[in-house]
Amino acid sequence: MKNLTITAPKGFLAAGLHCGIKASGKPDLALLYCPNGAAAAAVFTTNKIVSAAVTVCREHARSGRTFAAVINSGNANACTGQKGIADAQKMCQTSAELLGIRPEQVLIASTGIIGHPLPIQTVCEGLRKAAARLGEGAAAGLNFAKAILTTDTKVKNAVRTVKLNGKTVTLAGTVKGAGMIGPNMATTLCILTTDAAIRKPLLQKALRTAVDQSLNRLTVDGHQSTNDTAMILASGLAGNRMIQKQDGAYHRFETALTELCLDLARQMALDAEGATRMFTVVIEGAASAAEARQAARAVANYDLVKCAVHGADPNWGRIICAVGSSGVRLNPEKLTCKIGQITVFRNGQPARFDPKKVSRIIAQKEHTITVYLGAGIHSDFCMGCDLSREYITINADYHT
Amino acid sequence: MKNLTITAPKGFLAAGLHCGIKASGKPDLALLYCPNGAAAAAVFTTNKIVSAAVTVCREHARSGRTFAAVINSGNANACTGQKGIADAQKMCQTSAELLGIRPEQVLIASTGIIGHPLPIQTVCEGLRKAAARLGEGAAAGLNFAKAILTTDTKVKNAVRTVKLNGKTVTLAGTVKGAGMIGPNMATTLCILTTDAAIRKPLLQKALRTAVDQSLNRLTVDGHQSTNDTAMILASGLAGNRMIQKQDGAYHRFETALTELCLDLARQMALDAEGATRMFTVVIEGAASAAEARQAARAVANYDLVKCAVHGADPNWGRIICAVGSSGVRLNPEKLTCKIGQITVFRNGQPARFDPKKVSRIIAQKEHTITVYLGAGIHSDFCMGCDLSREYITINADYHT
Numbered sequence: 098m099k100n101l102t103i104t105a106p107k108g109f110l111a112a113g114l115h116c117g118i119k120a121s122g123k124p125d126l127a128l129l130y131c132p133n134g135a136a137a138a139a140v141f142t143t144n145k146i147v148s149a150a151v152t153v154c155r156e157h158a159r160s161g162r163t164f165a166a167v168i169n170s171g172n173a174n175a176c177t178g179q180k181g182i183a184d185a186q187k188m189c190q191t192s193a194e195l196l197g198i199r200p201e202q203v204l205i206a207s208t209g210i211i212g213h214p215l216p217i218q219t220v221c222e223g224l225r226k227a228a229a230r231l232g233e234g235a236a237a238g239l240n241f242a243k244a245i246l247t248t249d250t251k252v253k254n255a256v257r258t259v260k261l262n263g264k265t266v267t268l269a270g271t272v273k274g275a276g277m278i279g280p281n282m283a284t285t286l287c288i289l290t291t292d293a294a295i296r297k298p299l300l301q302k303a304l305r306t307a308v309d310q311s312l313n314r315l316t317v318d319g320h321q322s323t324n325d326t327a328m329i330l331a332s333g334l335a336g337n338r339m340i341q342k343q344d345g346a347y348h349r350f351e352t353a354l355t356e357l358c359l360d361l362a363r364q365m366a367l368d369a370e371g372a373t374r375m376f377t378v379v380i381e382g383a384a385s386a387a388e389a390r391q392a393a394r395a396v397a398n399y400d401l402v403k404c405a406v407h408g409a410d411p412n413w414g415r416i417i418c419a420v421g422s423s424g425v426r427l428n429p430e431k432l433t434c435k436i437g438q439i440t441v442f443r444n445g446q447p448a449r450f451d452p453k454k455v456s457r458i459i460a461q462k463e464h465t466i467t468v469y470l471g472a473g474i475h476s477d478f479c480m481g482c483d484l485s486r487e488y489i490t491i492n493a494d495y496h497t
Numbered sequence: 498m499k500n501l502t503i504t505a506p507k508g509f510l511a512a513g514l515h516c517g518i519k520a521s522g523k524p525d526l527a528l529l530y531c532p533n534g535a536a537a538a539a540v541f542t543t544n545k546i547v548s549a550a551v552t553v554c555r556e557h558a559r560s561g562r563t564f565a566a567v568i569n570s571g572n573a574n575a576c577t578g579q580k581g582i583a584d585a586q587k588m589c590q591t592s593a594e595l596l597g598i599r600p601e602q603v604l605i606a607s608t609g610i611i612g613h614p615l616p617i618q619t620v621c622e623g624l625r626k627a628a629a630r631l632g633e634g635a636a637a638g639l640n641f642a643k644a645i646l647t648t649d650t651k652v653k654n655a656v657r658t659v660k661l662n663g664k665t666v667t668l669a670g671t672v673k674g675a676g677m678i679g680p681n682m683a684t685t686l687c688i689l690t691t692d693a694a695i696r697k698p699l700l701q702k703a704l705r706t707a708v709d710q711s712l713n714r715l716t717v718d719g720h721q722s723t724n725d726t727a728m729i730l731a732s733g734l735a736g737n738r739m740i741q742k743q744d745g746a747y748h749r750f751e752t753a754l755t756e757l758c759l760d761l762a763r764q765m766a767l768d769a770e771g772a773t774r775m776f777t778v779v780i781e782g783a784a785s786a787a788e789a790r791q792a793a794r795a796v797a798n799y800d801l802v803k804c805a806v807h808g809a810d811p812n813w814g815r816i817i818c819a820v821g822s823s824g825v826r827l828n829p830e831k832l833t834c835k836i837g838q839i840t841v842f843r844n845g846q847p848a849r850f851d852p853k854k855v856s857r858i859i860a861q862k863e864h865t866i867t868v869y870l871g872a873g874i875h876s877d878f879c880m881g882c883d884l885s886r887e888y889i890t891i892n893a894d895y896h897t
Contacts, residue, residue, distance in 0.1 A: 146821030146829060176817055178846040211814025212847045321822045323814075400800075401892055408893030414611025414723075417576055421546030422721045429546060446578040447612045485893075486886035492801055493808030493885075 116223020502638020516623020
């Protein structure tokens with residue numbers, strides 16, 4: 098079996114198990130170990146309130162060398178005060194002791210309910226088991242992927258390879274998505290591995306670019322959480338010449354990383370809370386790059402558009418309404434909208450089209466909505482998903 | 498029976514009936530007539546794409562004297578090109594002919610589906626019937642209120658009186674709400690009447706203030722439509738001394754109008770699409786007035802907060818998360834949150850509380866969420882409602 102998990106790149110061991118945070122008995126603790134050490138990079142939520150895990154991870158991501166990452170699900174360890182910070186530190190410290198490394202060489206992330214203290218004893222006991230179960234194969238990677246999930250219905254893994262100086266470099270990643278996914282942030286939790294040899298500052302740059310072009314262009318409900326973290330560990334074992342500057346090898350690596358993250362983002366959209374399908378909004382003819390992005394996001398976030406997509410309803414009026422209220426410049430006489438390849442609104446006037454045909458396009462797993470603003474030359478995109486009754490069910494009763 | 502409709506102030510006749518726009522057979526055409534003429538004022542959506550009705554009404558609202566208002570529901574007459582403008586003009590022209598006035602003395606508003614041509618012949622025939630049925634009493638006012646509704650489940654009327662120079666002045670209003678209600682606009686359709694004697698520029702000023710403090714502080718789904726319009730006609734028949742400047746009488750009038758609009762806004766929140774309850778978010782301690790407003794709106798618009806309210810779930814973590822991602826300045830060490838009178842989060846730390854008690858507060862028809870940011874002295878509020886499966890049902894299958 099081909100390994101399509103985060104243990105695919107050379108130099109990584111993983112484990113995932115149920116330690117006891119989740120009452121459901123589902124996996125809730127994940128450990129990644131890179132025995133030879135890795136260059137690491139991370140990006141975080143821009144929410145002003147961040148979890149203890151984010152506070153600690155930001156600090157640890159500055160280390161020159163990273164050997165491990167520990168992730169728990171079922172509890173966000175956010176809004177938990179000083180105890181929260183101590184608990185996050187304890188998670189890193191325990192992992193470090195078990196692996197014979199220093200606490201600051203461990204990255205950390207948490208996801209789950211906000212405001213509840215972490216059962217830290219339970220977590221530390223779980224870590225002991227996880228360290229004992231660390232494995233190299235696909236099964237270990239899959240256990241890791243399962244243990245970071247919350248309301249996700251599926252594990253989300255992706256792998257890419259790229260040739261650098263004749264050597265095959267592998268990149269892999271896993272995400273947890275579902276809800277609280279806004280495009281103005283790192284993302285939900287995303288753990289990436291690669292065996293590329295690359296300097297830490299360039300790895301950070303590549304991660305930022307890749308996330309910006311993928312996870313930052315996905316919106317489920319426009320929300321960013323207190324815990325969003327994307328991290329990458331690069332073991333350097335692929336044998337490629339160390340990437341030291343923004344040369345051709347760097348750009349091929351960055352492109353592969355972006356494609357990997359786009360793949361993960363699409364999996365997140367399709368597995369968003371209650372989602373049955375996804376769509377990509379493409380804005381063309383915007384007066385500025387920022388306005389293109391703003392308009393794309395506004396349409397993808399618009400509840401009424403999301404409901405129409407859920408009903409496979411060619412209600413283009415809501416798309417036009419969303420664009421009009423997004424605050425961007427547009428020319429009403431030139432405004433044009435396509436669903437798939439079918440023009441539904443042309444130069445400010447309704448176009449003739451077969452509603453059944455358009456409905457069938459929307460009913461697919463994925464479709465594209467294109468809006469031409471007629472105000473300039475800039476374009477951008479944003480991915481979104483439909484809004485269903487299931488989203489409400491999931492989110493109305495999550496806490497109690 | 499006390500008249501609690503828009504025919505309560507002296508000098509107004511109204512009618513409402515089914516002319517044939519709605520397939521359901523429900524009322525879809527409303528006519529208001531002020532035989533002695535009125536000073537009028539109006540505010541409109543800030544959406545860059547506006548309906549033909551808004552384009553025409555903006556022009557007509559400049560007239561020195563207004564005698565009538567015509568409103569249709571079931572069709573927004575938006576994104577309908579030149580035909581849409583001609584149809585809106587035709588509605589005003591037909592009303593004017595029937596009432597013996599000039600077209601520019603008629604205000605107009607439309608609400609319903611976007612992008613479908615208005616069945617203008619049907620509407621004009623309906624106008625003839627409406628003109629023949631114009632009446633002064635509560636029954637006529639109620640018919641008017643019914644005919645402006647779309648997905649609303651109830652008519653929404655309110656009346657206030659205020660003494661000015663010893664004379665009783667009456668103010669009344671009716672709104673249609675339900676969905677597509679964002680706080681960054683006039684509102685959905687809101688038709689107000691008063692028998693106050695007041696100069697047109699002061700009436701415009703009072704309307705803008707009242708709407709800003711009420712309808713602009715209500716969000717159902719954060720959306721503003723292409724058609725949002727609030728208008729007021731002042732017949733001047735109450736016998737008060739003409740309000741000519743911003744004196745005590747003006748301020749009492751403005752306050753009464755604001756209270757009237759708040760009453761209507763609350764009715765809209767409680768009858769929002771799929772809503773089962775409403776809540777008011779109060780932000781205190783903001784660094785600026787704009788940030789207070791921004792934070793209040795962010796919390797009221799946050800789908801996960803709205804879902805938690807629907808589930809009567811004391812999930813304050815989502816409130817903190819919404820505030821943190823709203824982009825406003827805050828002091829994490831001072832951040833405090835109350836649900837009703839119960840503190841659930843104090844100075845950046847979870848507070849002890851009885852979740853059942855808080856759940857009971859949320860389960861009421863209305864409750865207040867208060868967040869103290871610890872960043873300054875400014876405060877503001879925003880009203881919102883819960884998000885239910887019913888919202889999806891209403892909006893997934895509206896078009897086809």
